[in-house]
Amino acid sequence: MNYFQSFQEVKPDPILGLAAKYKKDPNPNKINLTIGVYKSEEAQIALFRSVHEAEKLIWDEKLNKGYPPIDGTAEFKEELIKLVAPEQDAKHFYIAHTVGATSALRLSGELMKQMGIENIFFSDLTWPNHPHVFKNAGLKTFTFPYYNASSHELEIEAIYKALNDIPEKSAVLFQMSCHNPTGMDPNKEQWTQIIQIIKDKNIFPIIDCAYQGFGQGLQEDVLAFKLLMEQVDQAIVCYSCAKNFGLYGERVGALIAFDKSKKSLENLGQNARVTIRGNYSTPPIHGARIVKTILQSQELSQVWSEELTKMRLRVKELRQDFLKSLEQKNIPIDFKHIIKDQGLFSLLALPKDAILKLREEFGVYILDNGRINIAGLCQKNMEAVTSSIQKVINHNV
Numbered sequence: 136m137n138y139f140q141s142f143q144e145v146k147p148d149p150i151l152g153l154a155a156k157y158k159k160d161p162n163p164n165k166i167n168l169t170i171g172v173y174k175s176e177e178a179q180i181a182l183f184r185s186v187h188e189a190e191k192l193i194w195d196e197k198l199n200k201g202y203p204p205i206d207g208t209a210e211f212k213e214e215l216i217k218l219v220a221p222e223q224d225a226k227h228f229y230i231a232h233t234v235g236a237t238s239a240l241r242l243s244g245e246l247m248k249q250m251g252i253e254n255i256f257f258s259d260l261t262w263p264n265h266p267h268v269f270k271n272a273g274l275k276t277f278t279f280p281y282y283n284a285s286s287h288e289l290e291i292e293a294i295y296k297a298l299n300d301i302p303e304k305s306a307v308l309f310q311m312s313c314h315n316p317t318g319m320d321p322n323k324e325q326w327t328q329i330i331q332i333i334k335d336k337n338i339f340p341i342i343d344c345a346y347q348g349f350g351q352g353l354q355e356d357v358l359a360f361k362l363l364m365e366q367v368d369q370a371i372v373c374y375s376c377a378k379n380f381g382l383y384g385e386r387v388g389a390l391i392a393f394d395k396s397k398k399s400l401e402n403l404g405q406n407a408r409v410t411i412r413g414n415y416s417t418p419p420i421h422g423a424r425i426v427k428t429i430l431q432s433q434e435l436s437q438v439w440s441e442e443l444t445k446m447r448l449r450v451k452e453l454r455q456d457f458l459k460s461l462e463q464k465n466i467p468i469d470f471k472h473i474i475k476d477q478g479l480f481s482l483l484a485l486p487k488d489a490i491l492k493l494r495e496e497f498g499v500y501i502l503d504n505g506r507i508n509i510a511g512l513c514q515k516n517m518e519a520v521t522s523s524i525q526k527v528i529n530h531n532v
């Protein structure tokens with residue numbers, strides 16, 4: 136019996152599948168603008184100086200590599216909560232250090248299932264792994280309208296309407312800031328309205344926070360959680376330290392559960408630990424040690440937040456330069472939204488065949504839906520990207 140032959144055929148992941156294709160592409164001038172990572176002016180993934188300094192301190196401490204507790208070490212969690220909810224008393228939270236935000240999302244899905252939630256709604260479009268993660272956790276997945284691709288605006292009235300129509304026993308997932316893939320987030324008034332509906336309809340809120348610091352600033356980027364905690368009794372944030380510490384491969388994240396009354400935190404924690412134990416057992420230690428070391432040190436956190444600010448401002452400049460270069464090429468597509476969008480991504484309104492041609496004929500890789508990682512651009516590759524777009528659109532190459 137060939138057991139392995141009985142697998143059904145599945146499609147590769149739309150982001151990591153393209154990364155593999157990019158790797159195999161022999162084109163010496165290829166440019167990868169698919170995966171959401173911050174790259175330096177040399178088009179390399181940036182190593183934060185604060186991370187390097189923290190690693191030196193950890194090295195000197197000669198710590199052993201024993202297993203951490205199932206839901207991570209207290210020191211890491213104490214520091215993280217100060218970053219995500221600085222004005223709240225830590226006693227209102229249960230935190231599990233997880234294997235990146237992805238496993239926090241999966242854990243949240245399994246916990247919601249145990250809580251009796253059946254459905255989860257997320258924006259159309261969203262990070263393509265969201266449906267996958269929550270289906271695997273046993274939830275039914277649905278979308279709500281989010282973005283108007285012609286006007287490059289949020290479909291805000293449609294969002295309110297969809298939330299009002301959500302059935303009982305449902306959760307809704309929003310992204311905290313720097314929405315992936317559109318770069319468009321609700322403003323303060325819109326968040327307030329969204330949260331009011333979440334409260335009125337008794338919908339369980341999940342917030343995916345993968346880009347804190349890349350939008351407006353560290354505190355500004357967690358405004359939605361602050362507003363949420365003022366109104367609702369319970370919520371979960373799934374947090375990633377991948378982008379804002381440059382710790383992608385270290386897999387550092389957290390599930391952060393807020394309970395206004397604090398009454399259910401112990402029970403929740405017990406269920407979370409049992410669920411984690413049956414999944415990956417314990418989280419990886421090194422990345423969390425780096426984050427903890429940075430956040431515990433006044434000097435290193437200062438260095439880190441300055442590094443992050445520089446990155447945020449550089450991405451904003453890249454947006455300006457990208458738009459300018461596109462506009463000089465008289466391409467008959469509206470790209471103005473690029474400078475309004477926030478974070479790493481924008482959604483370019485390019486036809487599907489143009490996206491394919493960009494990839495196959497010019498080695499310029501963006502996602503099939505037009506998502507471009509602005510933080511993968513640099514002065515060296517900008518002209519090649521915009522002139523390739525000009526060729527595929529204006530000259531139909």
Ligand SMILES: Cc1ncc(COP(=O)(O)O)c(C=O)c1O
Pocket residue numbers: 171234235236237238262310315343344345374375376377383386387388
């Ligand atoms: C919106 C969103 N959530 C979660 C993640 C995954 O984060 P992590 O690498 O920490 O699992 C990403 C990564 O691209 C993301 O864009």
